[in-house]
Structures are given as structure tokens and as C-alpha cells.
Amino acid sequence: MVPHLVTALSGPINELEQRILDATPVIERWFRLEWMEHTPPLYCSVDIRNAGFKLAPVDTNLYPDGWHNLSADVLPLAVQAAQAAIEKICPEARNLMIVPENGKPGSFYLASLARLQEIFRMAGLNVRFGSIDPAIKRSSTIALPDGETLTLEPAQRTRYRLGLKHFDPCTILLNNDLSAGAPGILEDLHEQYLLPPLQAGWSVRRKSRHFQCYEEVSKRFGKLLGIDPWLINPMFASCGEVDIREASGGECLRTNVDALLTKVRRKYKEYGINEKPFVVVKADQGTHGAGLLTVRDVKDLEPLLQKPRAKAAQIVPRGEVIIQEGVLTHERIHDAVAEPVVYMIDRYVVGGFYRVHAERGEDENLNAPGAHFVPLAFSSAAQLPKPGAKAGASAPNRFYMYGVIARLAMVAASYELEATDPELQSWSESPRTCRRPCAGCKTSDSDLKPCVAINMGAACA
Template sequence: MVPHLVTSLTGPINELEQRILESMPVIERWFRLEWMEHTPPFYCSVDVRNAGFKIAPVDTNLYPGGFNNLTPDMLPLAVQAAMALIEKICPEAKNLLLIPENHTRNHFYLANVKQLMTIFHMAGLNVRLGSLDPAVTQPTDIQLADGSVLTTEPLIRERGRIKLKHFDPCTILLNNDLSAGIPDILRDLHEQYLLPPLQAGWAVRTKSRHFQSYEEVAKKFSKVLGMDPWLINPLFENCPAVDFAEGTGLECVQNHVDSLLGRIRRKYKEYGITEKPFVIVKADNGTYGMGIMTVRDAKDLDSLNRRSRNKMSTVKDGQALSRVIIQEGVPTSERIEDSVAEPVVYMMDRYVVGGFYRVHGERGIDENLNSPGARFVPMELARLMGQPQIGPAEPNRFYMYGVLGRLALLAASYEMEATDPQAEQYD
């Protein structure tokens, strides 16, 4: 089930939200049956945009890096989900090796690593950090902003297993999205669980493949609820060969932008929406809010300046941007202290364990909020228990976001199955 969190929405419940809240028994049964057939990713975070007339996930991260932004009240939910996960994967486990990103001087990210270690320690595991960075050749202490210290150690590959000195885990948890490629040390492990699997990394994964899977999930779900899947599904197209720095492949981008804007206009007309549509052009693989721009007219791409081209030419770890997804833009209707905001839903296994808002005071409702200047505002657990109740109980408005998050989680499950290199063995 979904925790009852306090959202920034305080107005009347709209039609789509009402339908989802009223359909809770049907929705939960549908998810239950889906999870009987599919295995959820180990953990996941999903960025959701709520336009009022439409609510949709716009990004799905299989290596979430913001567990530190969840409130302490949410910790028991994450620990309980972690315990259920470990019992399924490796019930006799006592050691967990956590491999973080190499840029471990970012104190916000380090706080996330510390929180992950706390969650799995409380779930009953010995947790240690191993680094993929070849510069780490001995145990290295890293000072955190709160004064605590994390120790990261060099990885050892021995008889097909990854270890640390005097530490042989049955489970290895990656919190490194492999944007720079898959290191050989992680391949072909012997009797060890590597989670998430290698095809979840950005060296293999693409956003267009994910949203193709999401479209399939959205259609199935919407059929059960008797609604138009567009209301929860961002339309998209993609270009597999683009070089913004050299200016090649831009005709493909322009054609798809024009085509997609036309499709969105038709849906807006169908629903009487008067807002001007826009699309988001972004890297088809990668994260950290790099390689993203808002486009309202295909002609805008004719006048990209050098700075904009350079901004779109590389993504994380200096990797060249060579393919893009053109995604329907979903404006956000949520505000926190007069700044635009979008909810981010966090899950472990098939359970929603919390959420927070990404907030940006210098961005508009039609822009990417995952950029420098963003801040994170935790959602608090609703304090309903033990309080005098006057009138009907307040509906769990976060439930809607939990549903969208789990739909994206299920899509990631479909995606992982479709790209599993071992899948042929099970046909």
C-alpha cells in the first residue's frame, strides 16, 4: 500500500484524482496480479508531473540517489521493504556490498549513501562500501557534512566473486548508474546477486525503451479503469543518431518535435485544454538533469546558439550525447512557497516507501527542475492517528502519485525482462 503523505495540493479533488482514489480496490488487485508475473526492480525513484488535466511520470531512475531526502518517519517503511527484499533474494545473507558513484565528494549524495547503509544495517546486514574508482587502492575515509565518516574500500575480484578484504558478500547493491560503461569486474559473477542487473545501467538502458514499456503498462491499466491512457502517459518519439555539437541529425529532431507537438495539440483540442503544448528534448540515456531542453516550436532548433549546442552535446561522466528522446511536456501545477515543484516517489521492491518535492525557484512550469538551484522538500507522513476526527477522513492524495510511481516501476520490470541477456534460457 501507499503511505499517507502530505502533498502541496489543497484544492478540490479533480476528476482524474477522484477516479484513482475511488478505484483503489481494483487498482491494488491489478498490481497484485501483475507482481505475480513480474519481478520489480530492487529500488526505484520516479519523477511525476501533475498538470491537473494530466498526471504522468517523466523520468524513472533505477539507481535512486536521494534517500537522504526522505523524512525519518519513512525509515521504518524502507527497512521493512529491505527486509522483504533480502528474504526473497538471499535469505541467508549477512553481508551486503554497496558500490556507490565515483563522485563521492558530493555531500548530498554521500548523505544518501549513509542512509542506504543505515536502512540495510537495520534490516540485519553487515554493510560495507566498495569503490569502482581505480584511484581507491586502500581503505579511504570520507568526511560527511554532519561530521560522520564513511569508509570506502577497493574491490577485489577473486574466483569470479567481488569481495573486500575479509568481506565476502552474497549480494552486491549498485548505487552507481554505470553511465561511463560496464566495468569488467562486474561481469559474469559466480553465485553472487548483482542488483540492479547490468542492463539497468545507462550503458545499456534507454529512456525510449522504458517509455515504450510504460505505454504498454498505461494501456493495460487504463483499460481496467475505463479511461484514456493519454491522461497518465507522456507521448514520445526518439532520434537514435544526433550530434548537437556538429549539427548533424537535427533534422530528425525537428521532424519529431513537429510531429509530437501536432499529436499533443489534437489531444488538447479533444479535452478543451487551452495551454500551449511543449516538448522536452533530452538524452535518451543518462541522468543528473544533463542534456535537456524545452522546445515549443520546431523552428526554435534552427537558432540554437553555441552554448545551447554545447550543453546538449555531453551528459554525465563526459559521455557524448548521441541519441535523444522527444517527450511530451507535462506542466506542473504544484507550488511550494511560490516555487514550481514536482513530486518524486521512492520505492523498494514493489512498495512505496516515501517521497519528497523537487523545488526550483528559478524555473517555470514547463522546464526541467532537476538542475542547479533545485532544493528538496520532504513530504511528511499525515498525522491522522490519535487526532480528533471531524467529518470524513482526509483522502490520501499521495496515493495518486504512488500509483503513477508503481506503474513506472512495473514498466521498468517489463523493460528489464525485455533486455535480459539470459532471457532466452527461460523461453
């Protein structure tokens, strides 16, 4: 069942939607060629905001939980995508170990792990959970609300491999974002696939790097379709290390917030948008929507910066900070503000849900206590766009739009992981050979020009 949507749409989004629907063959070919050059993360989820005049991702999670919020109808899609991913990575795979978050798991997270286990078990793998939490010393079986059970075991490290007692996995799937850093137990594994790779953890990963990659992707995609990339891209600024307790930290915040708000105002004026622009200040690393500060005018920062330094530091994220253009969400479910979250395995959209919050406004963070989730049906006809339908009038068209934006974010994530891969770091200074002709190459497959690998992908030399 598709939830009823009440979406305040106006000119540009209809035009954008029609452009994307008309260009479906071109778009799908573009994605296909991207995946010939780049490896997608094994899985990810993308938070998307639909402002009516703009549709853009605001967060990309490479260790997604919430799998239990997907509709049961999309399970076949998820299983097929998992099968395709495993066949590509390790066709002979028999055993998969999932590494969950450290600490005592809550009921919602346990339900997500159970659904993830179900997906990969139906894909043909023996699936067990191995914890790297030093506090987990022995196996424990946990009862789930639906009557099923989940067994959590301590991971065991041999000289070169990681596994469980009497269980040697070919592939290790991390569902632990490594916020505290990559523990030694996960390093120097031989002949085992660790997915996502260690550099995807928050000890290395930065949101600013991801959105820098996404900005490059949106420019290329915008050129392909002949659209302004801003319509699908949230502008951002990076403030580096910020400590609000220091005077320099407050000045850095003022300067970057003012500059970004000025850019957004120019765009709003260009498109005749009467909404009040805003930016969101948040930590450049980490997840779960923590530590967000919404700013609509640089003057709004003054009362905060004039507070005692210790109190101000409790409100403004410390450390590396990203300042991101705020994107409104005009989606509604039963009069409550909603935003779509799209889930992918390998390069395939497998489902999603609406994050709904009755107590939050259209310019506020919805990933907060009090949110609930309404599954999106991405199966059968709901997954396929209807080019003949009027733009803005068809739920399948809207879902296809979500899927396109989410996949653009996944392409950006693949660029991001390549840019931080220790084994590929030297590629930025040395040429390599294309696997296929680049956009500007006029050569055949047997006579390709060398391409120079740069952080945002490959460009023809």
C-alpha cells in the same frame, strides 16, 4: 508534517483521482498479480509531474540517490521493504556490499549513502561500501556533517566473486549507474546477487525503451479503469542517433518535434486545455537532468539550427535522443514550483520528497542547481487514501495517486529489464508456461495455456 500544497486542479484530474480512489481494490489486485509475473527492481525513484489535467512520470531512476532527503518518519517503511526484498532474494543473506558512484563523492551523495546503509543495516545486514573506481587504492574514512563517518574501501575481485578484505557479501547493491559501461570486475559473478542487474546501467538502458514499456503499462491500466491512458502517460518519439553538426540530424529533430507537438495539440484540443504544449529533447541515456532542450514550436528550432554547428551541438544532446511530451507542474510550495519524487524498495512505496525550485517555471526542468527538497510524509494515515473524501481535497489522496503512478513506472522498469536480460532474450521467440492464468485464459492452475513472452510482458496464445 505534510507540506502545504497549492494545486491548480481542474475537471479531468478530479475525475481521474476519483476513478483511482474508487478502484483501489481493483488496482491493488492488479499490482499484486503483476508482481507474481514480474520481478521489480530492488529500488528506484520516479519523478512525477502534476499538470492539473494530467499526472505522469517523466523520469525513472534505477540507481537512486537522495535517500537523505526522505523524512526520518518513513524509515520504518523503508526498513520493512528492505527486509521483504532481501528475504525474497537471499533469505540467508548476512553481508551486503554497496558499490557507489566513481569519483570523489560530494557531501550530498555521502549523506544519501549513509541513509542507504542505515536502512539495510536496520534490515539485518552487515553493510560496507566497496568502490570499483580504479583510483581508489586504499580504504578511507570520511567524516559526515552530522558527526558520523563513512568508510570507502576498494573492491577486490577473486576468480568468481567480488568483495572486500575479510568481507564476502551475498548481495552486491549497485548505486553506480555504469554510464561508462559495465567494468569487467562486475561480470561473471557466481553465487552472488548483483542488483540492479548490469543491463540496468546507462551503457545499455534507454529512456525510450522504458517509456515504450510504460506506454504499454498505461494502456493496460487505462483499460482496467476505463480512462484515456494519455492522462497518465507522456507521449514520446525517439530520434535515434542525432548529430546536430550534420544536416540530417537537424531534419530528424524537426520532423519528430513537429509530429509530437501535433499529437499533443490534438489532445489539448480534445480536453479543452488552454495551455501551450511543449516537448523536451534530451539524451536517451544518462541521468541528473543534463542536456535538456524545451521546444514549444518547431519554428523555435530554426535559430538554433542556423547557429554554427559547433555552437548548436553544445545545446542539443548528441547521440541517441528522446523527444518527450512536456508535462506542466502546478504543484507549489511557498509559491515555488515543485514536483514530487517517489521512492520505492522492491514493490513498496517507502517515501518521497518535493523537488522545489524558486527560479524555475512550471514548464521547466527542476532538477537543476538551486533546487531544494521538502520531505513527503508517507507514513501512517498519509500513506492511506480516504475514499470518502472529495477528490482533489485530501493530501493522502494525492499521495496515493503519486504512489500509483510511481508503481506503474516500476512495473514498466521490470518489463524493461526483462526485455534486455541476455538470459531472457530468446523468450521473445519461444513459448513459456504461465505462472498464473492470464487475463484471457479460462484454464485452471493445473491446466494453463502456454503464453508467448513478448517485450512488453506475456500475452495469452
